[in-house]
Amino acid sequence: MKLLRYGDVGSEIPGLLDSEDQIRSLVGVVPDLAGDVLSDESLEKIRKLDFGKLPLVEPNVRLGPCVAGTSKVIGIGLNYADHAAETGAEIPTEPVIFMKATTSISGPNDHIEIPRGSEKTDWEVELGVVIGKKAKYVSEQDALSHVAGYCVVNDVSERAFQLERCGLWDKGKSCDTFSPLGPWLVTRDEIGDPQDLRLWLEVDGHRYQNGSTSTMVFGVQTLVSYVSQFMTLLPGDVITTGTPPGVGMGQNPKVFLKPGQTVRLGITGLGEQEQQTVAAK
Template sequence: MKLLRYGPVGAERPAILDAEGNMRDLSSVVPDINGDALSPESLAKIAKVDVSSLPVVQGTPRVGSAIARPGKFLCVGLNYADHARETGKEPPAEPVLFSKATTALCGPYDDVEIPRGSDRTDWEIELGIVIGSRAKYVDEADALSHVAGYALVNDVSERRFQSERGGQWIKGKSHDTFGPVGPWMVTKDEFDDIQNIDLWLDVDGDRRQTGNTKTMIFGVAHLVHYISQFMTLEAGDIIATGTPPGVGLGMKPPTFLRAGQVVTLGASGLGEQRQLMVQA
């Protein structure tokens, strides 16, 4: 199933894509695509619905973040060895964890703001894990049973804020609109192998990133297991799993985003995003 949310900011409604790619309103089944809707019981309930009986969403409404109000928006840094090296770092021995503020969340086609005072706003295409049930001290062999599905994430970053302004990375990761998620959350049953997903990102039509999740240092199951040793994961939490090489910081010379540029990105099975860069 492909679950999504549509409508104005703050007033989004839940929807599901039918076999023809039409958006069908899901409000009669669940109030939103959030933690409660992502439980195994709720997903089973949605799966039993005759999608053709649901009303078709008319027109071309805004598409919001695929997930509403996650309790946590976690990220994994340096999770592709070639990306770690392009940033001048060695591949980590354990997953590098940090957070994005949940206020960074936005829709996949929303404008992305370049923060005031920024001169190093960068792009990062990532596979996002969406948690479906509470995970605390889970074994790696059982980790995927706690996953509801997956979504495309652009982990937009301001590199100077991240690395040169003191403290932790969260300052460079959390500006409003720095977390486009979607267009859909795709339930895990639609993937034969989540560790074989192609990823790509373009800036103004020029290919900047090409990768595949098979080259992740730490795979999806290990990440869910690992993170659950340090904190409890709840339904609706999002984990962005790291980016392949090709970010602006790694270019020679480093190249960053400017207002007016357009970033497009996509992943096999997860759809595509498009963002116009604007000045905050």
């Protein structure tokens, strides 16, 4: 299934995409795409509905973040060997974890705000893993049973804030609008192998990133298990799993975002995002 949330910012309501790519409302079926609604049992009940009897939604409605109730967004750094190489970093021997503030979450087509004082705002197309069942000390073998599904994430990053301003990466990763999620939460039954997905990203029509999740250093099973050794993952939490090469910081000369640009990105089977860049007010 392709689940989504639509409506004004902060007032999104749940829906799904039917087989004809029409949006259907889930109002009255589930309260939101959050908490226990993301469990296997709840998702199976939705799957058994007659989608054709659900109310149609106007096609040009704004899409919000595809999941609600997110207690944390966990980023994984340097998880593609070729991306690590383009940034001059060594391939990590364990997953590199950082946090993104939940206030950075935005809809898939909402504007990206270039922060005040930013000179190095960058892009990163990433596979997002949405947790559906509480995960604590889970094994790799059991890890995917804790996953509700997957989504596209743009892990927007301000490199000067991240790397040149002392401390951890978080302040370069957590600005408002720096975590567009969606357009859909695609349930894991529709994704046969999360390590066989194409990722791409363009800025103003120029393709900078074109990679595959097959080149991850640490795969989804490993990441879910690994992160759960250090913190309890709750339904609605998102692990954003790293980016392939082609980020602005890796260009020669370096290229960074400025107001007035268009960013498009997507992942096979998970849909596409499109954002306009604007100056933060």
